[in-house]
Amino acid sequence: MTLTRLWILSGVVAGALLAQPSLRITSPADGTVVHPGQPLKVRVEASGTFLQVIVIGGGRIGFSKPLLAPPYEFTMQIPDRISPGPYPLTADGATAPGQSTSSETITLMVEPADAPISLTIRPSLLRLSAGDKGYLRVFGVFPDGKTIDLTPSTQASFTSDAPRIAEVDATRGIVSALAVGSAKIKATYRGASVEVPVTVAAAKNR
Amino acid sequence: MTASRVLLVRATLVTALLSFAGVAEAQNLPCGSLTYAAPMSDPYNATISAGISAEGPIGTFTCTLNIVAERGQHYLWLRYQELWFDTVAGATTFLCNATGPSAEDCQNAITLTITGPGVSDTVTLAGDGTTTPPADGGPAWVIIGNGNMVGFTGQLWGRTWARTIDVSSETLTSNATYQFQAINVSLNYTQSVYGTFMVGRSVQLLDPVLELMSGNQILTDPESLATLGTSISGVAADSASQVVIRIQAQTPGQTVTLSLINDQGAASSNPTQDGTLSAINGSRSSGPLQLTAASTNEGPMAFAVYQPPSDFSRGGNDDTAISRFVGVKWQLASAQGSNLPPITEATAITIWRPPVVLVHGLWGSWNDWALFEPFLTDSRFFITAGNYDIPPLFPITASNPSYPPQLLATTRNSALGFAYNAPTVLQEIQGAIVDFRTTLGVAATQADVVAHSMGGTITRTLENLPGFTGADSFGVGSVHKLITIGTPHLGSPLAADLLFGNSCTAGFLAENQNVSLATVTIQGVPGVSGGIGDLQPTSFALGQIQDPNGHEVPTALIAGTMTQANLGGLNCTLCVASYLRSVKCPSDFLASNLTASGWPTVFGGAPSDAVVPLASQWNGNSTGVQDPGVVHSSGIVLLNFNGPAELDPLGAVNTIQTSVIQLLNAPVQGSSFVKLP
Numbered sequence: 001m002t003l004t005r006l007w008i009l010s011g012v013v014a015g016a017l018l019a020q021p022s023l024r025i026t027s028p029a030d031g032t033v034v035h036p037g038q039p040l041k042v043r044v045e046a047s048g049t050f051l052q053v054i055v056i057g058g059g060r061i062g063f064s065k066p067l068l069a070p071p072y073e074f075t076m077q078i079p080d081r082i083s084p085g086p087y088p089l090t091a092d093g094a095t096a097p098g099q100s101t102s103s104e105t106i107t108l109m110v111e112p113a114d115a116p117i118s119l120t121i122r123p124s125l126l127r128l129s130a131g132d133k134g135y136l137r138v139f140g141v142f143p144d145g146k147t148i149d150l151t152p153s154t155q156a157s158f159t160s161d162a163p164r165i166a167e168v169d170a171t172r173g174i175v176s177a178l179a180v181g182s183a184k185i186k187a188t189y190r191g192a193s194v195e196v197p198v199t200v201a202a203a204k205n206r
Numbered sequence: 207m208t209a210s211r212v213l214l215v216r217a218t219l220v221t222a223l224l225s226f227a228g229v230a231e232a233q234n235l236p237c238g239s240l241t242y243a244a245p246m247s248d249p250y251n252a253t254i255s256a257g258i259s260a261e262g263p264i265g266t267f268t269c270t271l272n273i274v275a276e277r278g279q280h281y282l283w284l285r286y287q288e289l290w291f292d293t294v295a296g297a298t299t300f301l302c303n304a305t306g307p308s309a310e311d312c313q314n315a316i317t318l319t320i321t322g323p324g325v326s327d328t329v330t331l332a333g334d335g336t337t338t339p340p341a342d343g344g345p346a347w348v349i350i351g352n353g354n355m356v357g358f359t360g361q362l363w364g365r366t367w368a369r370t371i372d373v374s375s376e377t378l379t380s381n382a383t384y385q386f387q388a389i390n391v392s393l394n395y396t397q398s399v400y401g402t403f404m405v406g407r408s409v410q411l412l413d414p415v416l417e418l419m420s421g422n423q424i425l426t427d428p429e430s431l432a433t434l435g436t437s438i439s440g441v442a443a444d445s446a447s448q449v450v451i452r453i454q455a456q457t458p459g460q461t462v463t464l465s466l467i468n469d470q471g472a473a474s475s476n477p478t479q480d481g482t483l484s485a486i487n488g489s490r491s492s493g494p495l496q497l498t499a500a501s502t503n504e505g506p507m508a509f510a511v512y513q514p515p516s517d518f519s520r521g522g523n524d525d526t527a528i529s530r531f532v533g534v535k536w537q538l539a540s541a542q543g544s545n546l547p548p549i550t551e552a553t554a555i556t557i558w559r560p561p562v563v564l565v566h567g568l569w570g571s572w573n574d575w576a577l578f579e580p581f582l583t584d585s586r587f588f589i590t591a592g593n594y595d596i597p598p599l600f601p602i603t604a605s606n607p608s609y610p611p612q613l614l615a616t617t618r619n620s621a622l623g624f625a626y627n628a629p630t631v632l633q634e635i636q637g638a639i640v641d642f643r644t645t646l647g648v649a650a651t652q653a654d655v656v657a658h659s660m661g662g663t664i665t666r667t668l669e670n671l672p673g674f675t676g677a678d679s680f681g682v683g684s685v686h687k688l689i690t691i692g693t694p695h696l697g698s699p700l701a702a703d704l705l706f707g708n709s710c711t712a713g714f715l716a717e718n719q720n721v722s723l724a725t726v727t728i729q730g731v732p733g734v735s736g737g738i739g740d741l742q743p744t745s746f747a748l749g750q751i752q753d754p755n756g757h758e759v760p761t762a763l764i765a766g767t768m769t770q771a772n773l774g775g776l777n778c779t780l781c782v783a784s785y786l787r788s789v790k791c792p793s794d795f796l797a798s799n800l801t802a803s804g805w806p807t808v809f810g811g812a813p814s815d816a817v818v819p820l821a822s823q824w825n826g827n828s829t830g831v832q833d834p835g836v837v838h839s840s841g842i843v844l845l846n847f848n849g850p851a852e853l854d855p856l857g858a859v860n861t862i863q864t865s866v867i868q869l870l871n872a873p874v875q876g877s878s879f880v881k882l883p
Contacts, residue, residue, distance in 0.1 A: 088616065134633060172597055
């Protein structure tokens with residue numbers, strides 16, 4: 001094998017490596033806030049040749065229709081009845097049957113378009129024993145009369161007025177009962193807030 | 207506010223009335239009616255003695271007595287009318303709605319409203335019935351106190367009047383009985399209203415949970431019973447709840463007799479429909495129940511327990527009702543040395559349906575029920591959509607099969623197994639019961655659970671949790687009845703397929719946040735079951751819920767089954783199904799069978815809802831409800847199956863909500879419900 005042929009072969013290998021097909025979501029940007037019912041245009045940049053490309057949304061956002069060729073511009077719809085919170089969005093494409101690749105995942109933040117009229121929290125009273133954990137859910141009552149669980153939203157937050165008795169995870173509403181006593185947990189969402197009493201009893205015999 | 211309990215109307219007519227009619231109506235309560243037609247000749251004397259209701263109307267109401275007097279050539283006067291009733295801090299109003307020839311006939315009516323009193327309160331007596339001072343100069347309204355009566359004695363003029371008696375300086379005791387009389391006098395007629403009232407509330411309905419309990423039992427010491435508990439007005443028809451009835455007596459040792467009255471005003475003889483009475487922690491019966499008042503620092507009191515029936519609906523109108531009621535009537539025997547008559551009173555206990563908690567399935571969330579209309583907004587039901595689609599308490603650090611760390615970091619509990627999620631589901635159920643209690647002011651210990659898919663198997667594991675049979679359910683358990691929809695009681699072959707030999711398909715679904723997990727490692731603990739792992743037909747978790755001792759929770763099974771119409775969408779081209787089948791995962795068994803003809807072979811040709819075989823949805827029994835033409839979930843519709851899905855809106859094809867409502871109305875001891883093995 002001559003040097004020339006070796007050089008050509010290595011060039012082919014390197015070229016193949018460099019030309020490994022890839023996908024990248026160029027729009028929307030990572031962290032984009034979207035609203036239920038909103039149409040969503042997704043643009044995917046492809047490097048290499050794909051048989052088909054599809055966009056996969058998390059949960060109810062679901063799938064786009066596959067496209068056979070560029071430009072890979074997809075129109076999707078954020079469902080009306082979707083829970084607030086972060087949702088992944090990934091592009092997936094196959095270069096040959098059974099040979100596929102995925103893009104980096106971006107995250108969409110689904111939030112109600114309107115601010116809630118009021119907040120409620122469940123349960124309305126949280127009774128725990130020391131050492132236990134409990135979950136709180138904060139709900140928004142919206143102008144159209146709907147009640148929506150806002151707990152998964154990245155804009156919902158929780159604080160405790162007595163964290164030595166009942167500590168709360170600031171973003172997830174998970175309450176850790178630490179010591180006997182009572183506390184108030186405050187949930188906040190877009191400027192509105194609501195409180196729930198938490199009582200902590202002595203640890204159970206385990 | 208309470209009102210008159212037993213109301214007797216006695217009228218002596220010395221008049222030439224051509225007709226006398228009384229009609230009493232109030233808020234669907236049997237005030238009863240009385241009619242009388244006077245004879246046309248002298249002496250025109252008649253006596254009417256009629257109970258407004260034999261057992262007494264129950265609840266807050268206004269009875270209207272219509273008096274119709276027809277005059278001929280002579281003046282016709284209602285000469286004497288006496289209304290006698292017992293009341294407690296309530297209001298009884300008689301209004302004259304004269305349809306006779308003259309408004310003057312309305313002079314024959316007295317309206318008397320009593321408000322208050324508390325021990326340091328005021329009593330307000332208000333009257334209506336006289337238009338002007340009589341021309342003859344005689345007295346009009348007079349309020350006379352006698353016996354124990356306190357306050358004003360004198361006369362007042364005018365059509366309407368009110369006199370508030372400030373009793374704050376009086377030595378009223380909290381359980382004494384006082385009398386009053388209001389008289390309307392003229393030359394031609396005299397009316398009077400007599401009554402007695404007892405200071406303070408004579409009865410309270412209390413939820414004993416948890417303040418008035420020790421373990422699973424209600425406390426028995428009188429001082430606790432006299433002071434603790436949460437005041438309520440109703441109870442859920444779950445059979446397990448207990449309502450403490452606290453009755454203020456007059457003297458210690460006084461005999462108090464309780465009995466149940468059904469909503470027809472008759473003595474109850476049907477505990478299945480009306481519930482039961484018992485002494486505290488005593489045996490249940492329809493009554494009557496005799497108690498002896500105990501001495502407490504709050505005064506003499508007697509205590510009993512009411513337990514509701516196990517079913518809200520007795521069929522018929524109950525199926526569409528929001529609430530119904532029973533009455534508890536009690537009689538305080540005449541106190542020793544008293545010349546007062548025995549006091550007979552009754553109060554209503556409103557019976558509600560138990561709260562309904564919806565439990566979603568694998569990879570789902572509370573929002574899976576968002577389209578379950580119109581059930582979701584059906585005012586008959588207090589509905590809470592439970593949720594275990596939450597982040598794990600601690601991060602998932604590894605999984606089998608393995609997935610990228612960034613995907614595991616966002617994996618939620620709804621992808622994990624029965625045991626991991628059961629405590630959260632139990633908390634959701636018990637939290638919903640607390641919300642129900644506080645929102646409606648009722649006693650309730652159990653919920654009706656409607657569960658979809660894996661939500662049903664999780665709910666079946668609750669009975670194994672120590673908190674399930676806690677004191678807040680009197681040790682019975684927090685679930686009144688369970689209705690499962692599309693639940694894989696015996697697993698699904700899809701679960702095993704997703705874990706073995708279909709990694710491409712599983713990976714694709716994972717990008718849609720549907721992560722197929724056999725086990726995960728959380729907080730350094732490996733082997734925590736994943737949802738898909740538990741749903742394999744041979745899983746340990748499924749074996750655990752097939753309890754050889756049997757389950758206590760009555761369960762009804764609703765199954766969806768797909769038809770060819772549901773499969774038609776799979777033969778699409780340039781769609782999600784074709785992408786999976788032909789482009790992305792052509793070597794996978796599942797993906798390659800994502801066609802109208804191929805998918806049934808995944809289940810060996812057995813009927814299924816495209817995810818769960820019918821036999822599994824029925825737990826191997828043949829006693830469930832089947833709704834053909836629906837697929838398992840909206841998630842599978844995203845893969846180009848044609849809907850409707852099981853939790854989609856009520857429609858011509860999807861009638862699952864109709865089945866759910868029928869089962870919520872059906873008796874737990876009926877043939878629709880079974881106790882699963």
